[in-house]
Amino acid sequence: MIIVTGGAGFIGSNIVKTLNEEGYEEILIVDDLGTGEKFKNLIGLKYFDYRHKDDFLRDIEEGLYDGANIDAVFHEGACSDTMEYDCNFMMETNYEYSKTLLHFCLDRRIPFLYASSASTYGSGKNGFIEGDQCEDALNIYAFSKLAFDRYVRQMLPEAKSQVVGLKYFNVYGPQEHHKGKMASIVYQLYNQMKSNGYVKLFKGIDGYADGEQLRDFVYVKDLVKVNLWFWKNNAPSGIYNCGTGKAHTFKAVAETIIAHFNKGRIEYIDFPEVLKGKYQNYTQADLAKLEAAGYDGGFYSLEDAVREYCEFLDAGGYFTR
Template sequence: MHVVTGGAGFVGSNLARSLIAQGADDVLIVDDLRDGHKFRNIADLPILDYMDRAEFLQRVETDAAFVQSMSAILHQGACSTTTEWDGKYMMENNYSYSKTLLHRCLEFGVPLIYASSAAVYGDATEFTESPGNERPLNVYGYSKLLFDQYVRRLSLTDQQQVVGLRYFNVYGPREQHKGAMASVAYHFNQQLKDDHEVRLFEGCDGYDDGEQQRDFVYVDDISALNLWFLQHRNVSGVFNAGTGRAQSFNDVAKAVIKWHGRGRIRYVAFPEHLKGAYQSYTQADLTALRAAGCDVEFRDVAHGVRDYLDALAT
């Protein structure tokens, strides 16, 4: 049984879709559907079963046979709202929950591949998986970093696999439920359809208007990366998950405008509440990932946005 936590969410539902496309008929989706809109992400997927996150944790803690029935846990479930400042809530969801899964996976030799985040780097300018570069700007980033640090202290046997993937700016289908936390590609597309314009932030941190840069990575490539590790169970560690190429918000806007064949860019004032808590530049260093033997390729913004909008149009 392949378990995908957060499986009704953005990355999780795409990952479940990829598993099923490769022939998996035993995908268990774990999530919290208090936001019932997320059902749309899994309505078209022939999954084995669905389980609430609280029930799943209880089963993992108390039912050894249940854990032993798992081929792997692909742990995508988390509170991913970077503007959430309830630290107790964040640590319970992103740290304590993950530790419980980790220890049961280690006990029974179940591979655990989990979602970390580039938010661990905060205002760093170097993005190698090194403690010297890790200085998160919000409690979300800290919750992810703390679990990475916990994993780093493990001494794994040959029968144990634990992989943390530090997702950079992921975009693609099945993210519409995320609202304000959906990707800029999603928001730019909506803005252009509604108002015939795309709105970008004015310059900040020394960057010109719309020239803040992020490592934007297409969700299908993130799914392919997870599946690569699932197929290479001798590889463990914490790795960056991005394209290795920083591109500007202007690049994303122009790709959206090009796909539609119309529209313009308008720059708006940089929000006060984001000052001091905003990453103006990210670029995944893929040295460790490539050294581990991973050959997954990542598409650039021009191709990724095209594929995204093609998918939305079908």
């Protein structure tokens, strides 16, 4: 059995889909479907059971999985809302829950692969190399992820089984409809073009020109490939960057989407006051540690990935069997 927390979410459902394509169907999906249309992410997937995240945690604590044959846990579930201000809720959901799963896996020597975040680099002023020298947090979401990374680092020296954290940079791709305002800029700009015939980008700030803020945009298919590579190759435990190693401007993303529609323009809007001092104007993964671990699978180009994703959205935007 393989367990995927957040398996009905954006990244988790992509992991499940790829596992299905490789012949794995004995998958337990753990999530919280809420009151929206997140359930649609499950329709095209093959899995043997679903558990609500709270029920699953209680099952773990009561020992109901102690005798189960578990091949790996992919822990993708989290509250990813960077505008969530309830610190206690965020720490309970992203930190304490993750600690419980980590110790469950360590005690039973189950490979544990989990989602960290490039938000743990704060403004990025100190660079993007894994470790305390570069890490910071601009919001409680980032802090919850950083706190767990630091906890994992304390556990790694004694770990007898694989533990891998991947610092996801700006991920985009299929099955992110339910994320709303937290969906990728690619998804948001695609829908703006479809609805309005033009896209909106922020005006420049902090020395950056209009639309020239830079991010390391990584296609979700690449992110899944890295996760499965670590697991299948029993690659070294640790916390690694997971991005392309190349930064692109928001303007470049917009222009690729406009090219897909073969029409449109960019309109620049004022930078929101609420984001000032809490916004990453530049991210770019340092891939030295990932490459030293042996990963050489490469990454999609921005143009190819955005074009493919737009075609997927044109076709409906959900996985089918």
